[in-house]
Every structure is written in structure tokens, then in C-alpha cells.
Amino acid sequence: MTEEFEPKIVGFLCNWCSYAGADLAGVSRIQYPPNLRIIRVMCSGRVDPAFILEAFRSGADGVLIAGCHPGDCHYIAGNYKAQRRGILLKKLLEQFGVEPQRLKIEFVSASEGAKFAAVVKEMVETIKKLGPSPLKVQMEGLTYASG
Amino acid sequence: MEQSQKETSRIGVFICHCGINIGGVVNVPEVVEYAKTLPDVVYAEDNLYTCSSDGLNKIKESIAKYNLNRVIVASCTPRTHEPLFRATCEEAGVNKYLFEMANIREHCSWAHMHEHERATEKAKDIVRMAVAKARLLQPQTEPEIDVTPSALVIGGGISGIIAALCLADQRFKVSLVEKEPELGGMLRNLHKLYPTMQDASEGLEHFIQAVKSNKSIDVFTSTVVKEVKGFIGNFKVTLQKGNSETANLDIGTIVVATGATIFEPVGMYGYGEHENVITQLQLERLLKEGQLKKPEKVVMIQCVGSREEKGRTYCSRVCCMTALKNAMFIRELYPETDVYLLYRDLQTYGQHYEHHHREAQEKGIRFIKYAQEKPPEVVAGKNGKLEVNVYHALLGEQIKIESDLVVLSTPLIQHKDAKELSKMLKVPLGSDGFFFEAHVKLRPIEFATDGIYVCGTAHSPKDTAESVSQAFGVASRAAIPMALKRLRTEAITALVDEDLCSGCRICEAVCEYSAIEMQEKEGKQTSKVLEALCKGCGTCGASCPTGAITMRHFTDNQLVAQVRAAPQVAKEVTKHD
Numbered sequence A: 001m002t003e004e005f006e007p008k009i010v011g012f013l014c015n016w017c018s019y020a021g022a023d024l025a026g027v028s029r030i031q032y033p034p035n036l037r038i039i040r041v042m043c044s045g046r047v048d049p050a051f052i053l054e055a056f057r058s059g060a061d062g063v064l065i066a067g068c069h070p071g072d073c074h075y076i077a078g079n080y081k082a083q084r085r086g087i088l089l090k091k092l093l094e095q096f097g098v099e100p101q102r103l104k105i106e107f108v109s110a111s112e113g114a115k116f117a118a119v120v121k122e123m124v125e126t127i128k129k130l131g132p133s134p135l136k137v138q139m140e141g142l143t144y145a146s147g
Numbered sequence B: 001m002e003q004s005q006k007e008t009s010r011i012g013v014f015i016c017h018c019g020i021n022i023g024g025v026v027n028v029p030e031v032v033e034y035a036k037t038l039p040d041v042v043y044a045e046d047n048l049y050t051c052s053s054d055g056l057n058k059i060k061e062s063i064a065k066y067n068l069n070r071v072i073v074a075s076c077t078p079r080t081h082e083p084l085f086r087a088t089c090e091e092a093g094v095n096k097y098l099f100e101m102a103n104i105r106e107h108c109s110w111a112h113m114h115e116h117e118r119a120t121e122k123a124k125d126i127v128r129m130a131v132a133k134a135r136l137l138q139p140q141t142e143p144e145i146d147v148t149p150s151a152l153v154i155g156g157g158i159s160g161i162i163a164a165l166c167l168a169d170q171r172f173k174v175s176l177v178e179k180e181p182e183l184g185g186m187l188r189n190l191h192k193l194y195p196t197m198q199d200a201s202e203g204l205e206h207f208i209q210a211v212k213s214n215k216s217i218d219v220f221t222s223t224v225v226k227e228v229k230g231f232i233g234n235f236k237v238t239l240q241k242g243n244s245e246t247a248n249l250d251i252g253t254i255v256v257a258t259g260a261t262i263f264e265p266v267g268m269y270g271y272g273e274h275e276n277v278i279t280q281l282q283l284e285r286l287l288k289e290g291q292l293k294k295p296e297k298v299v300m301i302q303c304v305g306s307r308e309e310k311g312r313t314y315c316s317r318v319c320c321m322t323a324l325k326n327a328m329f330i331r332e333l334y335p336e337t338d339v340y341l342l343y344r345d346l347q348t349y350g351q352h353y354e355h356h357h358r359e360a361q362e363k364g365i366r367f368i369k370y371a372q373e374k375p376p377e378v379v380a381g382k383n384g385k386l387e388v389n390v391y392h393a394l395l396g397e398q399i400k401i402e403s404d405l406v407v408l409s410t411p412l413i414q415h416k417d418a419k420e421l422s423k424m425l426k427v428p429l430g431s432d433g434f435f436f437e438a439h440v441k442l443r444p445i446e447f448a449t450d451g452i453y454v455c456g457t458a459h460s461p462k463d464t465a466e467s468v469s470q471a472f473g474v475a476s477r478a479a480i481p482m483a484l485k486r487l488r489t490e491a492i493t494a495l496v497d498e499d500l501c502s503g504c505r506i507c508e509a510v511c512e513y514s515a516i517e518m519q520e521k522e523g524k525q526t527s528k529v530l531e532a533l534c535k536g537c538g539t540c541g542a543s544c545p546t547g548a549i550t551m552r553h554f555t556d557n558q559l560v561a562q563v564r565a566a567p568q569v570a571k572e573v574t575k576h577d
């Protein structure tokens, strides 16, 4: 019970920029908290809003979508689409009682290992302050009730 | 559907220690034991180095022995090692799209070196997510494409020239594009080149003539690249000369050899204010044209705008040797002239350069070490001279030099228009502004994007010999796809289920590659993917309201399975399964 809350964060990283940025953070031995679970997609434009809702429903405390910087998307404009969807989704999450800060959309290039680590660190701190996702708390309530 | 796959998937998991790179942080045997508890995993083992021939053989043997039809390697990043493991699977008769990689090195052990327990838990999670995806993987066939046997070399400096000649030697057609009216690049401005001290123009002229007389090479001067479309083997490139004239080229592979320019230190050490404060590049021109009037005292200042705390943090690599070289030429030309070299650290690295340092000391060049936090000051002195005040960091005293010429060593920096080119080619620039390779050690002269390569100072500051060796390297890398003539491309494309499609045309609107066409079938409008044009970005899949689009190898099912597997806690799963 006294254990500190360690948020679980699901990250969708595009193959060409952000996944490579996360690789570089490792190669450069930049240390950041081990709370993120990374899912590789070819482009941040691939991230269906349904995946994000699914992540929260499955118990994630936060979701990160990281893609190339504006103008750098390997597929021209997938990152703009991801960003636009993200803004809409934040509103939707709010209606579910999920704080919009739990969804983060970031631009991380292949050379920004340090930025990637900083993004994760900051996100972990933000979510630690927010506490466990309200959806997760509700769901846990459900499991207890039924079992 | 899940049910039938559950029966057919037989997954083998190979978990790598990578020496101590992973094993020193993550408890690998514990992860192996955990992997064995995951659904459809029929075999799991650890390897000291999974990518060694021993490790690869173990994968092949286990595929046969345990009748595996899915393989997971938990080790480093797929961005470097996936092709190797995929090839191993293929050799053992497993389609390469039934391979999945779990990145527990770059994304785990290297990033959490002091948190052994939590890194181990994370590694288990990563393996669990890979298993969740692997269970649902489907074999794919890769379409074959023809490769146009013609290369585009962008930039006509020494790197581009050598790369072009070397590609032409291999009987490929080359288009060499130079934005200036003349070929030659930076070397056209230089006097003599260290370490041999031969005339910069001497070697250059010979190569320029060789390019011009080579029938396989088309030279486009005063020309820039306006547009690049397509992909490896089939690039469509538009060139622009002046405002109107354009050429359209079919290109197989592309070499970026656009070089670099130097930093103009306006406002530093009186540059732009006093006429006799110049850059090394200006000094090169004066020496080359024999126009350097005899100075009494010359002061050279190193690291002007390089190795900074923020911004240009890098060492420009060529300036220390350039300064030594030019200091010695001045002493040779005017033996009575005193030359002072104010440096922070002298980077006379490598095989040939340290002896130039010694030689310069013997030739009476005066070296003064200054500290970054106490840089020298240049102010107007008497009789049009300059007064240089410097704190001698080794002697610990303030020194004043009455000088009539101050020469600043400024770093090579990227061209302003590099950003534009990087966007056109879809290749990245690093934080220092230079073109950024796919991997510093393993793929140093190519981009992550297939079919595009980089050499010379476009990539980072380097001298001519280093640029030329990269140019040779690039010419051989860029030749491979063209020599093969045919290539297999990624099978990651979109697929429309006509029964589910409502004909809303959203996918058509979001696709940047016009890869989606509407078709009429049995009185119904449905969308259709033109596979040759589809790049597999998945944007259409994420936008389709009816779920009619499947992204091969990144299907909704596979990604959702990964998502669901992510937030679970490793221990709980063990308990429940």
C-alpha cells in the first residue's frame, strides 16, 4: 500500500522519427523512468483513436503519440492528422472523466534522444500528480464487484 | 478467428543477453521463464548474442525441432537487426513477416541501467506485447519492382564528383546536379590541402575534366532539385535551372553530397567591423591568389562559434589543421612575420596530423591556450593595427599582441537550403543541422529511407580524404540496388474489404499518395488501393469509419492486442494464465 504509484503509459511511436529518437536515447545512455511501453507504427497517422480509447480501457494511465516534426513526416502529413485527431480525442476523454493531460502528442525527431527522454520523464511526473486513471479505478471497482 | 490462430501459432522466443548490454541490467533467465508462460509460446531460450552465427543457428534448429511458425527475438532495435533475423527465419522456411522483434536494449536496459528490477519487469512487458502481436501475424508476399539503373548525385563538390565517377565506372547512368555555375565545391576556394600540401585546384581540375568527358554522366550546373517523388528504384525527380527550364528524370538511387558552408562570425572579435579581421576561408583565397601583403604579426583564433555550450556544440574537425597549415605558409612566405595561434584545445587527431603540430612549433609559431570562459578580445589599436588581449591559460598571465591581421577559424555549418532538401527527400537533419545517417556505426553513409545515401561534409565536418572515402563507400552502396535490377519492396500496404466499405471516400481524401481510387462494382461505389502507389503509412486505416481497411502487418487486431497487453502487470498475467 505504501508503494509509490507508478503509472503505466502506452506510447505509439512512428518508425522513422520518434522510434529512432527513442533508440538514440538508449544508445546515448540517457536514463529516464521505465514507465513507458512502446508500440511501433510506421507513421503517427496510423494511430486510430480507437487504439487510444482501448489503451485507457485496458488500464493505461497515460498515452503518448510521438511522430515526426511538422513537415518532416515520412509520409508527408500523417503527423498533422494525428495531431488533429488528438485534439478531438482530448475533448472526448474529458467527457469520460479522463484528464486531457493523460494524452500527449509530441514531435520527436530521430536525432532528439534527449528530447524523447525528457518527454517521458515529464509525462511520468504529470501523471504521478494526477494519480491512477479514473477509468482504471472504475474498472478495478468493477472487477472487485464481479469477482 | 482468434480461436483458430490460437491453435495454429507456435511461437519461439529468443532472448538476448547482448553480452552484458542487456544481461547486465535485465534478469534475462527470469524473462525466459516468464515468456514460457505466455499463450502460444512453445519454446523460449536465452542467448549470449542472438545475432552471432551460433545464435542464428539456434533459431534455425529450434524452428525445425519445435515446429515453430512464429519467431520473436528480444534484443536490440528492429531498425538495425530486423533484416538479419528475418533472413534467418526465411532460411528456415518461416515467412519473414512472421518474425517480431522486442526491443529490450535501446528501449530498456540502456535507458534504465540502474533500475534492474523495474527494467526486468519492463522487459517482460515488452516480450508480452511482442507475443500478443506475433500470435496474430500473417505471412505476406513482397511485390517485386524494377530498379532504374540511373543515379542522381546532388552536389558537385569533390564528394559528389568522386561518387559520380565511381558509379559511372560501374556502367550506371549518373545525373550530377550542382547549384553553382561551376563544379568543385569548397575546394575551389582553397589554396593548398593538408596533409600533402598540394594545390587544391590540381587534383580537382583533373576530376572535373574526367566528369565532363564521361559519357555516362550528365552534368547539370546552376541547377537544383525541385521535386522528388516515388521510392527506391523508381524515383521521379524534377530539376530546375533558373526560373523556367526543367528536366524530369527517372532515378534508381540518390546520393546527397551537398557539402557545407562556413559560419560567418559577424559581430565576433571585430569581424565585419575591422577590415583586417578575416576568416580562414578568406585567408585561403588571399594565399591562393598571392595577394596576402606582408603582415608583421598575425593572430589566429580557434573555435570561433564552435564547441559552444549551446547551439553549435560540435568540433568542426578541419579548422585546427587548416590554421596550422596556413600559419606555416605565412611563415614560409614571410619568415619575419610572427604568427600566434590562440586555441582552446588543438585537435590534430589521427595518423598524419600530430607531426604537423610539432613542425609548426619548430617553425616558431607561438601557441597560446585560452580558456572558453575568458576568450581573447580584439579592439582597434594604434596606426590601424588591432590589439589582441588574451589571458594565457597555461602561464596564467594577461598578454597583449599588436597585430595587423586577425584570422578566425569558424566551423563548417549546413547550408540554409538543406532543410528544404531534407523535406523533399524525407531524410532527417540532426540537431547540428547536418544530414543524419541511419546509424552512426552500422549504417554511417545511408539514410533510414531506402535508396538514399549521404557522403562528405553534407554529413558532418570532415577533410577531403575523409569525404572522398565516404564518396567511394556511397558509390558502392548506391550501386547495389541498381546492380540487382529487381528489388522486393515492403509488403506493408493497405487493403480494402469491399463488403465493409460504404463508399464514403474519406480514405481517398486523406491519402497523400493518390493511392486510393473509387470504383463502381455491382452498382456500389467502393474504394480500391493501388498497391504500387501505396506507401503503407496507415492513415487511411486510422480514418475509415467502417473498419473496411486492413493495414498489412500493422492490422487493427495486432495493434489492439499489443495495446491490451501493454498495461497489464507481468506478475498478474502469470497468475491468471
Ligand SMILES: Cc1cc2nc3c(=O)[nH]c(=O)nc-3n(C[C@H](O)[C@H](O)[C@H](O)COP(=O)(O)OP(=O)(O)OC[C@H]3O[C@@H](n4cnc5c(N)ncnc54)[C@H](O)[C@@H]3O)c2cc1C
Residues within 6 Å of the ligand: B154, B155, B156, B157, B158, B159, B160, B177, B178, B179, B180, B183, B184, B185, B186, B187, B190, B192, B193, B194, B195, B223, B224, B225, B257, B258, B259, B260, B261, B262, B280, B281, B284, B318, B322, B325, B412, B415, B417, B421, B455, B456, B457, B458, B462, B463, B464, B465, B467
Ligand atoms: C577554410 C577551409 C580549409 C580547408 N582546408 C582543407 C585542407 O587543407 N585539407 C583538406 O583535406 N580539407 C580541407 N577543408 C575541407 C574540405 O573543404 C572539405 O572536406 C571538402 O570540400 C568536402 O567536399 P564535399 O564535396 O563533401 O562538399 P563541398 O566541397 O562543400 O561541395 C558541395 C557542393 O554541393 C553544392 N550544393 C550544395 N547544396 C546544393 C543543392 N541543394 N543542390 C545542388 N548542389 C548543391 C555546393 O554548391 C558545392 O558545390 C577545408 C575547409 C575549409 C572551410
Ligand code: SF4
Residues within 6 Å of the ligand: B302, B303, B304, B306, B307, B314, B315, B316, B317, B318, B319, B320, B321, B345, B346, B347, B409, B411
Ligand atoms: S577543429 Fe575547429 S572546432 Fe574543432 S577544436 Fe579545432 S578549431 Fe575548434
Ligand code: SF4
Residues within 6 Å of the ligand: B496, B500, B501, B502, B503, B504, B505, B506, B507, B508, B526, B527, B543, B544, B545, B546, B547, B548, B549
Ligand atoms: S474510408 Fe473506409 S468506408 Fe470510406 S471509402 Fe474508404 S474504405 Fe470505404
Ligand code: SF4
Residues within 6 Å of the ligand: B493, B494, B510, B511, B512, B513, B514, B515, B516, B529, B533, B534, B535, B536, B537, B538, B539, B540, B541
Ligand atoms: S496506407 Fe497510406 S499510402 Fe497507402 S493507401 Fe492508405 S493513406 Fe494511402
Ligand code: FES
Residues within 6 Å of the ligand: A014, A015, A016, A017, A018, A042, A043, A044, A045, A066, A067, A068, A072, A073, A074, A075, A076, A077, A078, A079
Ligand atoms: S512518419 Fe513519423 S509521423 Fe509520419
